[in-house]
Amino acid sequence: MGSETDRAVRRDALENRRRILEAAREAFAERGVDGTSMHRIGRAAGVGQGTLYRHFEHKGALCSALLSEEIEGFVQEMRRRTEGRGPALGRLKWFLGWVARFNEQNGPLLGAIRDASAGGRRVELYGNPFYERLKNTVLELLDEAVGGEEVSPDLDVECLSDTLLAALNIDLYLYQRHQLGMERERIVAAVRSVLEGLRVRE
Amino acid sequence: MGSETDRAVRRDALENRRRILEAAREAFAERGVDGTSMHRIGRAAGVGQGTLYRHFEHKGALCSALLSEEIEGFVQEMRRRTEGRGPALGRLKWFLGWVARFNEQNGPLLGAIRDASAGGRRVELYGNPFYERLKNTVLELLDEAVGGEEVSPDLDVECLSDTLLAALNIDLYLYQRHQLGMERERIVAAVRSVLEGLRVRE
DNA sequence: AGACTGCACGGACAAATGTCCGTTTGAGGA
């Protein structure tokens, strides 16, 4: 099935990709994500539109790439704290706080990614590796909580994972933070109180 | 403060507005919302771009107007069922089901409205009369539930209103329905189980 | 009726996203 001859990746292609990311990072820092057009990024990187879009099929994809470059350490901690021992519900509560901090630090990029998944790309918002990673983490912790009899086994954990994460979606988060003036801790506390409600009763 | 001379609304302006909405309705039905450009709507309605955008400042606004035209009866029922007597928590559960049915029937328009509130218009998604209406309804019912001692008075009902509605936001809803293949009742049940968890314990 | 006035009209224009396609070039084989 695999192609017989796997030609090596051309050096110029690699170099261009690097330059695009670099140019984008700088331009975003200087003029904001929304204030930076794809044309400008191409020019700054010294590549044409075709090249730009060959590497990143749309602005959202470029932002995603930039995001994953910059969050390595962040994700490390997420895995460590999440896979540890102790009550799963507690770890889940911590994780939801982690998502909020993530929102906080990456609002503009996350917002741009959301904007890019419009129209025919609606699906990409949730059907992408990053969201699936988040969801799986919630799902596993919830499953563990069921196993440890912390929460009722009747719960639809699959569906609840989406529900919980929805409470921290970037649109709502930015609105609550900047329009309603809510503090991060307050938003997180509300989701946690929901989680607390799921706990089995004696 | 009101202007001294309130000139009547010009008849041609009213007529044009009507024609735009009519053209949009037809075009959307025929080619889908995403597949219909604003230029096309203008041409079909026989008005220029300036006129089109004077009446509706962007595609999302046009969709909103179309939406509110078509949901009168729907909203009537919402108010009736929501303002009745009985346990507030029960009415809130019904209301969340209502929101889901609303999503179901108006997916394309709601999706387009979401797409239009991107970039500098991020705020409009939540800071608009329609969402505020939904949120107030949830908020009032939650307050009532606190008053009736159905749920704990410690809950942050203001924040929880957003949290609950987020679970039914159009993006996630369409994803769960069409990508994950979940049934409407299942999605609603998950949110309702969250609500059930908030109930006071004895 | 006739003139005045300001809202409304319409289409050219600006800016952004994303596609197409003829041309170039780097990597591997002879």
Added chain:
DNA sequence: TCCTCAAACGGACATTTGTCCGTGCAGTCT
């Protein structure tokens, strides 16, 4: 080293959203 060719390049182009501004007309006032 030279040849070959698939992959990569680049920029013109198509499409869409949204703005600007000179022109015209509906409604009002005399």
